[in-house]
Amino acid sequence: MKVAAITDDGKTISLHFGRAAYYMVMTVEEGKIIERELRDKLGHNHFANEAHHQDEPGQPHGMGADSHDKHLRMSEEIADCEALLCRGMGRGAYISMEKRNIRPIVTNIAEIEEAVLAYARGEIVDHVEKLH
Numbered sequence: 453m454k455v456a457a458i459t460d461d462g463k464t465i466s467l468h469f470g471r472a473a474y475y476m477v478m479t480v481e482e483g484k485i486i487e488r489e490l491r492d493k494l495g496h497n498h499f500a501n502e503a504h505h506q507d508e509p510g511q512p513h514g515m516g517a518d519s520h521d522k523h524l525r526m527s528e529e530i531a532d533c534e535a536l537l538c539r540g541m542g543r544g545a546y547i548s549m550e551k552r553n554i555r556p557i558v559t560n561i562a563e564i565e566e567a568v569l570a571y572a573r574g575e576i577v578d579h580v581e582k583l584h
Contacts, residue, residue: 457537523548
């Protein structure tokens with residue numbers, strides 16, 4: 453299985469999905485990490501030159517079609533992963549990952565390897581109360 457985590461340093465899980473610079477993708481087999489790959493990640497700064505989006509009437513921030521499109525573009529690099537680990541994420545991005553069939557998980561675990569192995573063992577807790 454492949455599991456992605458958002459990161460800025462390749463070791464710890466970043467606090468915010470949209471602002472993180474990279475994905476650390478780890479391949480797990482038989483409970484062990486057998487491969488690590490640092491992949492570039494689009495973030496909010498990559499969309500700065502695009503027309504500024506406006507939230508759609510009746511939709512909370514980050515939940516409109518424009519935001520969903522950006523979230524999907526951000527996740528293209530991890531389309532081969534079954535899960536995405538982060539320590540903070542907007543509700544719109546969380547829903548966009550689910551629609552892409554990537555399981556988003558908001559964790560309290562800061563260290564990537566520890567979180568990936570907890571996920572592989574089925575022991576990780578998804579703190580959806582931290583969605584913003």
